[in-house]
Amino acid sequence: MAAVLGGGAILAACGTGGQDGTAAADTAPAKLSVADSYIPLPPAGGMGAGYLTVRNDGGPDQLVKVSSPAAGSVTIHRSTASTMEQVSSLDVPAHGALQLARGGTHLMIMDWQKAPALGDELELDLTFAKSGTISVKVPVKELTYRPGQS
Template sequence: MSRGFRRSALIGAGLATVLAAGTAVVACQSSGGSAAPKLSVADPYIPLPATPGGMGAGYLTVRNDGGADQLVKVTSPGAGSVTMHRSTEQTMEEVGALEVPAHGSLNLARNGNHLMIMDWSKQPALGDELELDLEFAKAGTVVVKVPVKPLTYRPGS
């Protein structure tokens, strides 16, 4: 009796999963056009530059509960230059914009997409916060305070 129940429960769970996946895919395809993006920024950090006051990197995750958007520019009142770059196994290149997919996220993380920060107005130290102004094509400017963390820091560590 109980085995029979467990079995049908399992099948039910499987069906529910398929339905959920179907819904997610549909949402993904249909909301890219006109829906407004709903953005939030998580886990921003700047590893302390290896050369004091030297070139730094910025990492963060942009979560999007709405339609697709693009990160088109990043500036900071505390640094003369912030540019968007992408690392691959062989190269590092500057990029003009980074896609924020609908109902997805844009990850700026080590060994991938990242911000390059130069010309600090004050040499960054552990515990400092740098303001970054993230300019999105649709959502406008999102201001984040980004903490300076140890050189080898990872979110959650």
């Protein structure tokens, strides 16, 4: 399920670069959308993981916070070969994508207000350094779910 939510006006950048010589893509506003979001069904009362892709058709931005009215805590993590570490932010490249996926960067969702069930949707509020907050509804899927596979 692809969710695309955002607000506010987007201003067009004029010219080919800033006064300091930066490229227009570096100063243009980000144009963000969210796709392929899902949460694999977590164990009863346990923490869950969240995955999604933030697409950006504009200038660079940074994911700096994630929260949810239905969870006590949502944190951003990066998996390495042997550990999982919490990070404070993730870059969203200009004209690129930030992918939160199994085995890499992901969200950890803790202290659910209500135990999630298949088909539920959890609201996640993604806060970006430049673009503000985008709210998305993320579906709870089977543990084995992978986007793009039947």
